[in-house]
Amino acid sequence: MEVDRNAPGQQATETHCPYCALQCGMTLVSKAPGHRLEVAQRDFAVNGGNLCRKGWTAAELLDAPDRLVTPLIRRHRDAALVATSWEDAIAFTVEKMAALQRAHGRDAVGVFGGGGLTNETAYMLGKFARTVLRSKHIDYNGRFCMSSAAAAGVRALGIDRGLPFPIADIADAEVILIIGSNPAETMPPLMRVFHAQRARGGRLIVADPRRTLTAEAATLHLQLAPGTDAALANGLLHVAIRDKLIDQDYISHRTVGFEVASHVAAAYWPDRVERLTGVPATRVVEVAHMLGEARSAMVLTGRGPEQQVQGVNNVLGFINLMLALGKVGKPSSGWGCFTGQGNGQGGREHGQKSDQLPGYRSLRSPADRAHVAAAWGLPEAELPGPGPSACEMLDALGEPGGVRGLLVMGANLVVSAPDAGAVEQRLGKLDLLVVADLFLSETAASADVVLPISQWAEHEGTLTNLEGRLLYRRAARPPPAGVRTDLEVLEGLARGLGRGEFVSAAPETVFDELRRVSAGGLADYAGITYDRLRAGEALHWPCPDEGHPGTPRLFATTFPTADGRARMHAVHCTAPAEEPDDEYPLYLTTGRILPHYQSGAQTRRVPSLQRAEPEAFVVIHPQLAQSHGIVAGAEVRLITRRGTATFRARLSTAMRLDTLFVPFHFGGAGRANTLTHAALDPISRIPEFKIAAVRMEADGGAPRTAVLK
Numbered sequence: 274m275e276v277d278r279n280a281p282g283q284q285a286t287e288t289h290c291p292y293c294a295l296q297c298g299m300t301l302v303s304k305a306p307g308h309r310l311e312v313a314q315r316d317f318a319v320n321g322g323n324l325c326r327k328g329w330t331a332a333e334l335l336d337a338p339d340r341l342v343t344p345l346i347r348r349h350r351d352a353a354l355v356a357t358s359w360e361d362a363i364a365f366t367v368e369k370m371a372a373l374q375r376a377h378g379r380d381a382v383g384v385f386g387g388g389g390l391t392n393e394t395a396y397m398l399g400k401f402a403r404t405v406l407r408s409k410h411i412d413y414n415g416r417f418c419m420s421s422a423a424a425a426g427v428r429a430l431g432i433d434r435g436l437p438f439p440i441a442d443i444a445d446a447e448v449i450l451i452i453g454s455n456p457a458e459t460m461p462p463l464m465r466v467f468h469a470q471r472a473r474g475g476r477l478i479v480a481d482p483r484r485t486l487t488a489e490a491a492t493l494h495l496q497l498a499p500g501t502d503a504a505l506a507n508g509l510l511h512v513a514i515r516d517k518l519i520d521q522d523y524i525s526h527r528t529v530g531f532e533v534a535s536h537v538a539a540a541y542w543p544d545r546v547e548r549l550t551g552v553p554a555t556r557v558v559e560v561a562h563m564l565g566e567a568r569s570a571m572v573l574t575g576r577g578p579e580q581q582v583q584g585v586n587n588v589l590g591f592i593n594l595m596l597a598l599g600k601v602g603k604p605s606s607g608w609g610c611f612t613g614q615g616n617g618q619g620g621r622e623h624g625q626k627s628d629q630l631p632g633y634r635s636l637r638s639p640a641d642r643a644h645v646a647a648a649w650g651l652p653e654a655e656l657p658g659p660g661p662s663a664c665e666m667l668d669a670l671g672e673p674g675g676v677r678g679l680l681v682m683g684a685n686l687v688v689s690a691p692d693a694g695a696v697e698q699r700l701g702k703l704d705l706l707v708v709a710d711l712f713l714s715e716t717a718a719s720a721d722v723v724l725p726i727s728q729w730a731e732h733e734g735t736l737t738n739l740e741g742r743l744l745y746r747r748a749a750r751p752p753p754a755g756v757r758t759d760l761e762v763l764e765g766l767a768r769g770l771g772r773g774e775f776v777s778a779a780p781e782t783v784f785d786e787l788r789r790v791s792a793g794g795l796a797d798y799a800g801i802t803y804d805r806l807r808a809g810e811a812l813h814w815p816c817p818d819e820g821h822p823g824t825p826r827l828f829a830t831t832f833p834t835a836d837g838r839a840r841m842h843a844v845h846c847t848a849p850a851e852e853p854d855d856e857y858p859l860y861l862t863t864g865r866i867l868p869h870y871q872s873g874a875q876t877r878r879v880p881s882l883q884r885a886e887p888e889a890f891v892v893i894h895p896q897l898a899q900s901h902g903i904v905a906g907a908e909v910r911l912i913t914r915r916g917t918a919t920f921r922a923r924l925s926t927a928m929r930l931d932t933l934f935v936p937f938h939f940g941g942a943g944r945a946n947t948l949t950h951a952a953l954d955p956i957s958r959i960p961e962f963k964i965a966a967v968r969m970e971a972d973g974g975a976p977r978t979a980v981l982k
């Protein structure tokens with residue numbers, strides 16, 4: 274849609290897409306006050322006016338017919354959800370929460386947040402848990418997607434910022450290796466920088482068990498076996514050392530740990546790496562030389578290597594490689610990761626994580642605790658300690674010592690959690706489940722209280738995109754009658770619980786408090802103000818004072834570690850939690866597809882997106898399908914040790930012969946997470962979404978649609 278800025282009565286609001294971490298700029302236009310909002314182009318640096326189909330249709334959800342506009346309550350477990358007033362819903366929730374805490378202690382009530390919440394809500398959710406509930410139980414769904422890259426970044430480079438350089442730098446890299454990410458489907462507007470890179474003579478390599486759309490756009494595709502990313506990283510490092518491609522001066526002056534990393538890599542000679550990964554030895558050598566001989570080179574990781582029980586190790590392996598090549602901190606070079614959720618970056622910086630305080634401070638550090646407690650006006654001893662991570666908290670729902678009352682904000686656990694059938698059962702053990710949501714999601718449908726909240730275009734707030742850049746999202750219209758903002762919900766609950774002084778519902782007031790609390794931390798927002806963002810300044814954190822221009826590029830001269838050097842690590846390639854065997858002979862891997870986002874709670878309600886991909890499907894190599902008597906379009910049963918789900922068969926030679934792919938955006942019978950494994954990485958506590966052992970059976974259903982490449 275074109276914006277005619279002179280049209281009488283027309284309102285145009287510059288804002289950002291509600292979905293992924295690219296946070297494309299868009300304009301919301303209404304022809305007259307009170308009219309429907311439509312999406313129009315906006316020339317914004319990250320997306321250059323481009324949007325994917327999710328972005329173009331995002332405004333349709335604002336007036337969706339099944340949008341929640343009144344609180345719902347279920348007074349007894351076997352009763353139906355019925356409409357009620359806000360006063361009743363808040364009073365009921367407060368009474369139950371207080372009773373649970375009186376009977377079982379403060380930790381009996383917990384909070385589960387989301388990576389799509391604004392910085393203000395994410396910050397306030399963490400503060401609400403620790404100052405109002407005074408509970409250690411808070412974590413969020415970013416644990417499911419960003420935690421391995423975050424942990425690896427902190428361990429190796431001293432800080433967790435997804436991209437330590439602006440997106441524009443990608444276009445100038447001579448060589449790029451993408452590991453387990455498919456931006457052509459997940460962030461299509463981002464592909465313009467890769468196309469520009471190729472047009473300037475750059476080479477793009479994609480390592481992925483599937484030949485994805487991104488792999489098809491690449492110079493080389495390395496179709497490695499699931500779970501062998503660390504072997505590939507070590508193999509590349511092995512060749513780099515053997516063929517003297519490493520930067521000895523950089524290693525000596527800017528890193529520690531090269532000896533331990535190189536000692537392990539010595540055992541990953543190319544022929545062995547070929548046996549482990551399936552990537553030809555000659556390709557391993559070729560890619561190591563491409564990266565090592567380039568003036569500028571970068572490795573970008575995604576959820577493929579990260580959502581594994583060795584997710585942190587996998588990322589550390591690739592950081593080792595880029596440190597050994599002397600690339601980290603150089604122009605258009607280094608390591609970065611593609612954050613997934615809309616505020617996956619900001620959401621993990623300000624206290625939603627079970628062990629973290631705002632500004633990337635740690636709940637384990639006495640100094641950090643004292644700083645935040647003082648800012649919040651509490652004795653340090655009153656701050657709870659670190660709690661369990663997301664999956665561990667969910668594991669103990671309703672158990673002694675576990676959570677008995679849970680507030681969920683910005684997550685749809687019944688669809689998105691690993692081993693979702695087990696999570697569904699555990700949610701049923703709760704004495705109180707409160708869900709704040711836009712729609713009656715699968716999780717909200719099982720709640721005792723459902724609180725209808727405003728959408729992205731109905732309240733102002735900030736987000737931090739995948740390159741650490743702060744974005745100001747304006748309100749384009751007020752929320753409908755009966756709907757409250759996230760912050761208003763938290764304020765109402767805090768007041769009811771007698772701790773109203775800790776929570777504000779005014780976004781700018783909350784952001785100013787966040788700035789003060791984050792000051793001096795790694796993610797320092799102190800110098801970033803609403804006024805600067807409203808004026809269009811491009812501000813990347815850290816930004817310690819209002820005269821500071823922000824920090825678009827990190828690591829040019831030093832690393833934020835005690836001695837200013839990066840750390841290399843011993844990285845071993847270990848087995849996944851579950852290997853294919855006689856009973857479950859195939860790998861199952863899960864991921865995103867273009868029309869849908871996360872659990873699909875939003876995009877499955879947009880008619881054109883739902884028409885584009887209306888049901889769950891499984892992608893199978895044609896030979897593998899034939900060996901199972903499966904034709905394109907048939908119904909297929911997939912069975913793992915966790916459960917059974919059904920999918921429509923799609924046949925594609927883009928798949929390996931031993932691997933099946935299913936998208937994770939659907940609930941019900943096609944719920945991918947019925948099948949996935951909740952085994953956790955020992956450091957990041959991320960679940961192994963990317964690998965499960967699976968058996969496939971024809972379900973006898975009639976063929977319907979077919980896609981054959």
Ligand code: SF4
Pocket residue numbers: 290291292293294295296297320323324325326327328329459460461462463
């Ligand atoms: S790429 Fe992401 S931010 Fe951009 S329009 Fe699509 S979903 Fe929205």
